[in-house]
Amino acid sequence: MPYYVTTPIYYVNSTPHIGHAYTTIAADILARHYRQRGEDVFFLTGVDEHASKVARVAAEQGLDPKAYADRIVGAWRELPRRLGATNDFFIRTTDDGHKAFVQDFLQRIYDAGDIYQDVYAGLYCVGCEAFKTEAELVEGKCPLHDVEPEWIEERNWFFRLSAYQDRLLALYDERPDFVLPAFRFNEARSFIAGGLQDFSISRAGQPWGVPIPWDPDQVAYVWADALVNYLSALTYARPGEDLRPRFWPAVRHLLGKDILRFHCVYWPAMLLAAGYEVPRQLFVHGYLLLDDRKISKSLGNVVDPLDLIDVYGADAVRFWAARAVSFGHDGSVSIDSLHERYERELANELGNLLSRTTAMVARYLDGVLPARPRGDSPVRALLATLASDVADRLDVYDLTGALERIWDVVRGLNRYVEERAPWKLASDEERRRELEETLYDLVDGLGAVAVALAAYLPETSPRILAALGADPAELGWERVAYGLTPARAGIAAAAPLYPRIDAPTAAA
Numbered sequence: 001m002p003y004y005v006t007t008p009i010y011y012v013n014s015t016p017h018i019g020h021a022y023t024t025i026a027a028d029i030l031a032r033h034y035r036q037r038g039e040d041v042f043f044l045t046g047v048d049e050h051a052s053k054v055a056r057v058a059a060e061q062g063l064d065p066k067a068y069a070d071r072i073v074g075a076w077r078e079l080p081r082r083l084g085a086t087n088d089f090f091i092r093t094t095d096d097g098h099k100a101f102v103q104d105f106l107q108r109i110y111d112a113g114d115i116y117q118d119v120y121a122g123l124y125c126v127g128c129e130a131f132k133t134e135a136e137l138v139e140g141k142c143p144l145h146d147v148e149p150e151w152i153e154e155r156n157w158f159f160r161l162s163a164y165q166d167r168l169l170a171l172y173d174e175r176p177d178f179v180l181p182a183f184r185f186n187e188a189r190s191f192i193a194g195g196l197q198d199f200s201i202s203r204a205g206q207p208w209g210v211p212i213p214w215d216p217d218q219v220a221y222v223w224a225d226a227l228v229n230y231l232s233a234l235t236y237a238r239p240g241e242d243l244r245p246r247f248w249p250a251v252r253h254l255l256g257k258d259i260l261r262f263h264c265v266y267w268p269a270m271l272l273a274a275g276y277e278v279p280r281q282l283f284v285h286g287y288l289l290l291d292d293r294k295i296s297k298s299l300g301n302v303v304d305p306l307d308l309i310d311v312y313g314a315d316a317v318r319f320w321a322a323r324a325v326s327f328g329h330d331g332s333v334s335i336d337s338l339h340e341r342y343e344r345e346l347a348n349e350l351g352n353l354l355s356r357t358t359a360m361v362a363r364y365l366d367g368v369l370p371a372r373p374r375g376d377s378p379v380r381a382l383l384a385t386l387a388s389d390v391a392d393r394l395d396v397y398d399l400t401g402a403l404e405r406i407w408d409v410v411r412g413l414n415r416y417v418e419e420r421a422p423w424k425l426a427s428d429e430e431r432r433r434e435l436e437e438t439l440y441d442l443v444d445g446l447g448a449v450a451v452a453l454a455a456y457l458p459e460t461s462p463r464i465l466a467a468l469g470a471d472p473a474e475l476g477w478e479r480v481a482y483g484l485t486p487a488r489a490g491i492a493a494a495a496p497l498y499p500r501i502d503a504p505t506a507a508a
């Protein structure tokens, strides 16, 4: 089955922070997981370049916007690369293939009669790249950016969003899982039910953007350009191949709650107008706060995710992102909590389990593990519904719950070591069979857990498998089961998975 997952394309007006890393990590966990299940996956991320705020930053630096974007895009390509993300393409909205597609897309809406000219006068927040109503302002300022919006009065091209209210409501009523979590579905649906206003899809008097095909003096409004990336990428990511028949509409958009309306309301309407099917599903996640504060440049608490990766490694950052806050909800994180999870969960609960298991096989069995699966093994019971439980949770984007379910097994295996005390069994020749069974269970259980964790910990999982003498490249989901380990020789005590890191705030 096709599974197409996207992140928002990020504005290049500054470099990435952990909020951006957050969505990219989430999308990568899903992409890797569905590949393990043998699905046909396409994972897209990239950057949004034609924003007024990008043109402004470029001007401040005395650069042409494209020259500026070419310079900063390197940092944005680095983000997925260093996170270990397996995106199949990285889109830039300045790509020729994207620009041509946007023109074609807007032309289709124009030809369908859903675009007209009008004068718009209103308050525009450059931070949001959106017009604001008086009701949305707090003391005359945009509450998200804490700045007074600018008065803009232009003759623009408008999209007849109001004409799509009924069709959108019908869509929402037909597909109760169109937007998840449910409270976000309700938020989007009530916004639609409250009445929709047409919106401007072009900007006059600013040259930075995709020219409107029937009126080249105007450029596409940044959102009318950016949203289209999800479709345009499929037309040119693989030269000579149109991926649309394969992956559209099997798309799952991940996004933060800040851009819900654009994705859950404007985008489906634009697709309907242009004659495309609407996305399969949208998942709206919450916002990460750092030490209870919004992550923002002006507060000076922007953490560069690459700095965290330098200190803790990509896997620890991915683990923390998935675990520290329940995916879908807002939550506060801290660098201390990253350090704490690294030590307690990764180094102790997972790392030590591998060290102990391999050391005991090396020491008590000379590294030779006989095949000893048992019908009544407690590890069989521990693993019994692991594969289906994790898959079911990830089917509803519950990245946090799925990881907690896997961690249950990690804790269960640690308890099993304590209960069975293999060191005692080893001192009694008559209990040799029990010793072999116990160590078999540990190697087998830990191997299954490593496969289950591979989407979260893509560097660590293959290392665990290799240390257990298993094939580190075999990550098929069917391996998340008990008793698949054959007899093995040559198991040696493994090096620590997660070495000690001293300063808790080394990265801060």
Ligand code: MSP
Pocket: 007, 008, 009, 010, 011, 012, 018, 019, 020, 022, 023, 048, 226, 227, 228, 229, 254, 255, 256, 257, 258, 259, 286, 287, 288, 289, 295
């Ligand atoms: N360019 C638009 C999106 C266009 S998509 C067609 C944009 N870019 S952005 O750079 O501002 O990135 C917004 C996205 O980054 C959010 O929707 C979210 O996915 C992620 N996050 C940015 N800060 C975040 C947090 N503090 N916490 C969680 N995610 C956040 O909007």
